[in-house]
Amino acid sequence: MKVSVGHKLGERDVTPEAVYLNRRQYLKASAVGAAALLAPTVKASPATGSADPAPLWLQAQNNQAAPSPFSSTEKLTPYEYVTGYNNFYEFGTGKDDPEKHGQDFKPHPWQVTVSGLAEGTGTFDLEDLLKGLAVEERIYRLRCVEAWSMVIPWLGVPMAALLQRLKPLSSARFVSFETVYRPEEMPGQGSFFAAIDYPYIEGLRMDEAMHPLTLMATGVYGRSLPNQNGAPIRLVVPWKYGFKSIKSIRKITFTDRQPQTTWQKANAREYGFYANVNPSVDHPRWSQAEERRLPSTLFASNRVPTLPFNGYADAVAGLYQGMDLTKYY
Amino acid sequence: MDKVLLTRWFWWILLLPFVFAGARVVQVIWYDPSALGPDPAQALVDLFGTTALWFLCAVLFVTPARAVIGVRWLTRQRRALGVACFGYALLHWLSYAGLLLEWQWQNLGQDLLNRPYIIVGFLAGLMLLLLAGTSNNTSVRLLGRRWRILHRLVYPAALLVLVHMFWVARSDYTEVILYSVVVLLLLLYRWRYSAKST
Numbered sequence: 001m002k003v004s005v006g007h008k009l010g011e012r013d014v015t016p017e018a019v020y021l022n023r024r025q026y027l028k029a030s031a032v033g034a035a036a037l038l039a040p041t042v043k044a045s046p047a048t049g050s051a052d053p054a055p056l057w058l059q060a061q062n063n064q065a066a067p068s069p070f071s072s073t074e075k076l077t078p079y080e081y082v083t084g085y086n087n088f089y090e091f092g093t094g095k096d097d098p099e100k101h102g103q104d105f106k107p108h109p110w111q112v113t114v115s116g117l118a119e120g121t122g123t124f125d126l127e128d129l130l131k132g133l134a135v136e137e138r139i140y141r142l143r144c145v146e147a148w149s150m151v152i153p154w155l156g157v158p159m160a161a162l163l164q165r166l167k168p169l170s171s172a173r174f175v176s177f178e179t180v181y182r183p184e185e186m187p188g189q190g191s192f193f194a195a196i197d198y199p200y201i202e203g204l205r206m207d208e209a210m211h212p213l214t215l216m217a218t219g220v221y222g223r224s225l226p227n228q229n230g231a232p233i234r235l236v237v238p239w240k241y242g243f244k245s246i247k248s249i250r251k252i253t254f255t256d257r258q259p260q261t262t263w264q265k266a267n268a269r270e271y272g273f274y275a276n277v278n279p280s281v282d283h284p285r286w287s288q289a290e291e292r293r294l295p296s297t298l299f300a301s302n303r304v305p306t307l308p309f310n311g312y313a314d315a316v317a318g319l320y321q322g323m324d325l326t327k328y329y
Numbered sequence: 330m331d332k333v334l335l336t337r338w339f340w341w342i343l344l345l346p347f348v349f350a351g352a353r354v355v356q357v358i359w360y361d362p363s364a365l366g367p368d369p370a371q372a373l374v375d376l377f378g379t380t381a382l383w384f385l386c387a388v389l390f391v392t393p394a395r396a397v398i399g400v401r402w403l404t405r406q407r408r409a410l411g412v413a414c415f416g417y418a419l420l421h422w423l424s425y426a427g428l429l430l431e432w433q434w435q436n437l438g439q440d441l442l443n444r445p446y447i448i449v450g451f452l453a454g455l456m457l458l459l460l461a462g463t464s465n466n467t468s469v470r471l472l473g474r475r476w477r478i479l480h481r482l483v484y485p486a487a488l489l490v491l492v493h494m495f496w497v498a499r500s501d502y503t504e505v506i507l508y509s510v511v512v513l514l515l516l517l518y519r520w521r522y523s524a525k526s527t
Contacts, residue, residue: 081367093501095366146499148368193503243500263500285496286444295367298357301429 054224054232055108057127061135062219065155070213070315071139077150079221081295086228087144088247089195090179090186097188098228105185107231107248116254120166126232130218133157133165138215140238142245143277143310148292154236155219160210163252168206172254176203177235180250196266202246203259203273204237205319213238213315216249239312241275272329276320277310281329339406343413346380347420370428377421382494382508384414385487389515396522408464411483415461418454446496453489456482484519487512 052059088098091105110126135155143149163175179200183190189198208214215236217225225231230247237244243263253259263271270284279289288306296302309316320328350373356364365372391407394400430437441447460482462468469476491512494505 077367080363085367087500089501093503193506195501195503285446287439292368292371295363296370297362298354298365298369298373298428299431301370301431 052223055127058108058130058218058224058232061130061133062155062222062224065135065137065219065222068136068138071137071153072141072151073139074141074151076139076153077294082150082152082220083226083228085294087146087242088228088230090188090198090200090248091228092188093195099226101187102227105182105227105231107225107227110232112233112249113251114166114253115251117172117256118166118168118254129162130157130233133161135218136215138236140213140215140236141310142236142238142242143291143306145241145243145271145275145283145288147286147288147290147306148294149304149310150294153221154215154217155222156215156217156233156236158212159214159216159235160212162216163209166252166254168254171256173206173256174203174254174258175206175209176201176251176253176255176259177246177249178251178253179246180248196262199250200246200262201259202235202244202261204244205258207319208237208316211316211319213312239277239309239316241277243271244275274320274325274328276325276329277306278308278325278329279306280308281326339409343409346376346417350376350420370424373424374421374429377417377424381414381417381421382490384410384417385483385490386508386511386515388414388483389487389512389519392522393515393518412461412464415457418457422451422454444496446493449489449496450493453486453493456486456489460486484516487516 054062084099085095086098087095088102091098091101108126111123112126112129113123114121135157137153137155139151139153141149142152168175179198180186181189181199183198188194204214215238217230217234217236218232219225220229225234230245230249233249234247235245235249244261258273261271261273263275264273277288282288290303291306293302293304307313353365353376354373357369362369387410388407391403391410394403426432426437441451460480463472463476463479472479491505491509494508495502498505
């Protein structure tokens with residue numbers, strides 16, 4: 001199966017060996033450089049900042065991260081925006097709320113409950129669930145339904161590898177995911193003005209979940225996931241709108257029926273199950289033909305045309321052959 | 330009608346949001362590009378829009394304040410509050426057209442078609458322009474009785490602003506609902522007691 005990242009790679013795209021071998025230094029250096037430019041309010045970046053609070057086993061697994069041919073070569077969104085501008089309503093609805101109010105959340109120790117149409121059901125410690133799975137670095141575009149986007153260097157394991165070890169039955173046609181429910185640590189969940197129902201639920205068709213691009217992320221920018229980014233594990237489905245990439249996953253369920261997702265329940269007319277990035281299918285209240293690539297500046301709004309499937313059409317369009325994408329949005 | 334006496338401190342209230350925004354812009358350009366977040370143009374548009382909304386609420390609050398709490402001095406400042414509301418609505422539109430659209434008029438046409446909330450906002454803005462334009466003493470004299478009738482336009486303008494906000498809200502309606510409750514309460518008061526004049 002042909003898999004590509006949205007633009008053709010040629011001989012000149014091959015990374016020189018010296019650069020490849022020193023990639024972690026370059027990544028850290030660019031983070032430090034960007035950090036220096038943005039002084040004095042630069043946040044602790046992976047290179048300069050506080051120690052990773054994740055357990056050592058997770059740090060060790062993340063440190064083994066290998067590069068991936070699926071990674072984009074576009075300019076990365078700086079760490080402070082990736083970790084400071086988030087939609088994670090469990091911690092509040094402002095873009096800076098998850099970072100501000102996520103500090104009391106405790107992502108470790110963490111268990112994941114697997115249930116439904118699979119052989120490997122049960123409740124597992126995160127360490128056991130991930131044991132032996134090879135972490136990769138995947139630089140993906142993430143496109144929010146609100147028409148902004150970022151380029152983010154995730155660390156994670158291919159979802160296919162994770163799901164395969166859970167041995168789903170052939171009758172399993174969908175997999176659903178559920179975020180943790182902890183109103184005492186997540187102020188947005190207990191709020192009277194809660195914008196959506198909790199716990200947050202998302203789901204994928206089995207072939208979408210098993211696709212090579214689908215990632216179970218365990219880190220970002222060379223370190224474990226900060227709380228505001230969905231610690232300790234989260235989904236990343238780069239060809240779909242960001243709300244599909246569910247964070248802080250607690251439950252994985254294999255089912256034969258299409259699950260109703262949280263945003264479908266909140267507003268089915270505006271948010272569908274598939275949520276594939278599609279410039280030809282507008283949101284009822286705004287166009288999806290363009291997006292703002294963040295960070296923009298005061299005088300350059302950085303509008304870029306939105307690409308079908310967020311630029312991953314070569315890899316994933318085949319999943320939807322024959323489907324009416326205006327009906328199955 | 331009396332000459333409006335604007336005390337010095339009141340000027341500061343009117344100008345404070347502008348000074349604050351200006352300081353942030355200076356900070357972003359010369360000191361810290363991240364001071365307005367990763368989407369600085371949008372942040373400014375939101376800031377000016379919210380400020381305009383606050384002044385609109387202040388205008389609607391003047392009569393209830395006098396009747397319910399007994400505050401009389403706001404009545405003299407209502408004209409300034411209204412003009413300030415229009416001023417910030419204008420800044421809101423200018424930063425949208427200049428910074429987000431970068432003065433590309435073809436984009437404005439496209440946006441109008443695809444984003445109905447812009448049409449509604451623009452309509453509200455035109456109403457506020459009309460109100461601000463006829464807020465001076467000459468207009469009051471020339472229009473006479475009709476001036477009061479014309480300036481009831483603030484009520485539909487306020488409703489259009491609410492619709493504009495609801496359509497803009499991406500996925501979180503909390504803030505919009507709170508503002509709507511405030512504005513609707515103020516409008517309700519005026520509707521019930523509009524027989525009583527200043």
